[in-house]
Amino acid sequence: MTFVRLVAIALLSLSFLAPARAAPLDETLPVAPYVKVGKLANGLTYYIQKNGRPEKKLELRLVVKAGSILEDEDQLGLAHFTEHMAFNGSTNFKRHELVSYLQSIGIKFGADLNAYTGFDETVYILPIPTDKRENIEKGFLVLQDWAQGVQFNDADIESERGIVLEELRLGKGANDRMNKLLLPRMFNGSRYAERLPIGKADVLRTFKPDAIRRFYKDWYRPDLMAVIAVGDIEPADAEKLIQQHFGQLKNPVQPRPRIYAEIPERTKSDVLVLRDREASGNMLLIRYPIVPRTESTTLLGYRSDLIEQLSGMMLSARMAELTQRADPPFIQGGSGMSKVVRGYRSFNVTAMLGKGGATPAINALVQENERARQFGFTASELERAKRTLLRNVERAHNERDKSDSRMYASEYLRNFLEGEAIPGIENEYRYASQLVPGITLDEVNAAVRKAIPAEDAKLVVYMGVDSPDVPAPVPAELLAAVDAARKTTLTAREDKVYGTKLMEEPPKPGKIVSETVNQPLGTTELLLGNGVHVVLKPTDFRNDQVLLGAVRLGGQSLFDDKDIFNARYASAAMALMGTLDYSPLDLQKILAGRSVNAAVSLSGISEALGGTSGSADIETMLQLLYARLMHPRIDPALFESFLAKQRDVARNSLARPEAVFADTVGATLFNNHPRVPRAPRVDDFDKVQLDRVADIYRQRFGSAKGWTLFLVGSFDVEKVKPLIATYIASLPAGDIATTFRDPGVRPVRGVVKKEVRRGREAKSNISITFAGDAAYSQQEQVRLQAMLEVLNIKLTEVLREQMGLIYGGGSQGTLSKLPYGNYAITLSLPCGPENVEKVIAAAFAEIRKLQAQGPEAGDLEKVKQNWTTNHRRSMRENGYWLNYFQGAYLNGIAPETILQYGERVDAVKAADIKDAASRYFDFENYVQVVLYPEAPAP
The missing domain is CATH 3.30.830.10 (Metalloenzyme, LuxS/M16 peptidase-like)
Structure with a gap:
């Protein structure tokens, strides 16, 4: 599955579905009609697509199926070092000349121009402005040089050693130290554990230049390469340039075989306890067997992917509910199937642990997985997941002519590296419309039973803070806790059936007093009866996106120092209690299938409203915003849950040296001023009180006085105006301060x-x-x-x-x-x-x-x-x-x-x-x- 996987979970209805001819399930997934996929005589693959977003831009990629996994023992880190050398002198660009030239045409090193090396691939990223023909031609020339024109001068190699060693140094710390012990066990003796892309310092310091030249000669060859060109270019022109620049590349006479490393099957359960005094928190990982994964190539496989995606969405929703308890069993966590490396995946359970340690998290997560495995999901859960999934595909389809070239380039990259299908969003929209409604609860429940392991061999990992205040878990006890949780007698979940309306009755509309059009900006400004100003800017930038924002002065500055923690956490704490009579999880279920969000925030000297929606969901977004302002929900249990999680996060907030450093910078610069945010301390949250938080929230957000609200996106002004009158003009506008008090935060002098x-x-x-x-x-x-x-x-x-x-x-x-x-x-x-x-x-x-x-x-x-x-x-x-x-x-x-x-x-x-x-x-x-x-x- 391709595009569907990239779309974040959004929300809406099934009304968009239209009847269409059902395709046979043994049908091979096609290649999208708008991309040309070809292969040169030397084996180089290419992907070409004309795309107008962004305009006058061409996204180029050189993808090489060669990463750190292919390194010989004297080359550890040299796949990544090769990537560095590609910017340090080649056939057509001297050292430093390439970056300087690209900067001169508007490409920023690091932000635009970039590259990365993984276990199995190296990818070069080059966005080219197409204002001038010379830019395009030189862009392909750059890719050609990267492919087989890097020079590897001895002096340049020596100069680059220090830079690569500094990059390696940046990654050092608690996570790096623990991962060096974890990865050999996680990969179960596979070559992957010994071939991290960054390499080993002793090799990077001492390798002979011939070692890196050998890596480049062996693996940078056209039969392992793809060129991707997506953007403002005619396909025939791009194809001609690819043939011109890459057709003459040669493969070695006796090429080394490109073999992918295997991960041995785990045959018995294992436990690993890793502690480090600089760890920023305590983590639990349960990794079940790593199993091979083959990408789907038929419609039947695509349907299976949809079933798996639905079951994963429902399981994730259940996991989220565990954090809503008054005494949450973990700070955050969940479980599901995830990719390990190319061609492998596994089912994992992860949790960031709170003060209760590993046992509550194990009990909650393992039991919830086991409940889903034994009893499956409910019909209402499946219906909500279907609405959400289908809306995701609908939004992607709606934006098909406004999708960014980078997104398409990433999709084709995955097709080349992993074999992920690229049928195109029109086909995916058709497939989902046909297939999702017919997926049954029995099929989804069978999929979750297959995905969630029962008695399989597992690796249980505890990674945490090495502190005398936190006793080290006993390995055997961790494994026993997992087994005990799995064997607990459970009962099936009962899922409440929710309505689909957020508000049964809208508020009585207010009035739009005046309307002004600004032709140069393309905006319409409304003055409402309550004094609120609304600026509407309809655009054609996206087909299914509407953004809302509102700002005014005031914020935390209006409250005394004794209230600073109540004010600082007011908006976050209130959001996590919900609105109207609905908890946050209730809201997710009510709004399932709708692409909508709305939030408020209280910052230092200002306050803001924000929202996002699809074009069909503007009213729901405004309803949700109205509800958050006028009907905040008070839930003492969820408030205590919020404080408990914040305390758990704060408990180790200064364990990392980098955190202490950042904290010291702020404290030194502003002489420990209480208004300057710092790393949270546990006792900060003793000062956060529910009654005062709610009072501050109501004070600042219970009145609409002084708001200027902006709505930008794909909407019709005339259709939006009645909604503005109903949900914004109806807001009360009692007299409150709408300016800030200067808190007097000033940097030290000297x-x-x-x-x-x-x-x-x-x-x-x-x-x-x-x-x-x-x-x-x-x-x-x-x-x-x-x-x-x-x-x-x-x-x-x-x-x-x-x-x-x-x-x-x-x-x-x-x-x-x-x-x-x-x-x-x-x-x-x-x-x-x-x-x-x-x-x-x-x-x-x-x-x-x-x-x-x-x-x-x-x-x-x-x-x-x-x-x-x-x-x-x-x-x-x-x-x-x-x-x-x-x-x-x-x-x-x-x-x-x-x-x-x-x-x-x-x-x-x-x-x-x-x-x-x-x-x-x-x-x-x-x-x-x-x-x-x-x-x-x-």
């Missing part, structure tokens, strides 16, 4: 330096923050961001590519108008402890160079080109318009300025970058916090 010594691994992180007062304007914000983007180019070039001191990192910053005119810029630079001073000195040198000389030729144009390309895409996204409208409203900016973005970018000159660097980087005023590993014990 140069402040602090060290944090945490962690066993030899890894450091540098945080340097420059902050202070600044006058806000949109143009100045663009100047600041342009300066930071230019700086990031130089930090990557110098600290990473030239000096090999870092893998990632850079600068980011903001210029804000509220609560006062201010800026904050943070350099975040992970590195080795021995290189901290070098990294700081090199970063400061690049800043001073910007201050003295401004940007180097071409760097600013790279930034502008990238921004222009991304803005063109953003202007066709509903979310971008909604976010811009809300930000403009809060900052008192005319929304029409969204149309002047290009002018603001064009106005930035090299002198502005130089001036911004001088203005915002004050070397007499910054906060520097450095994470170092713990000092060794004397």
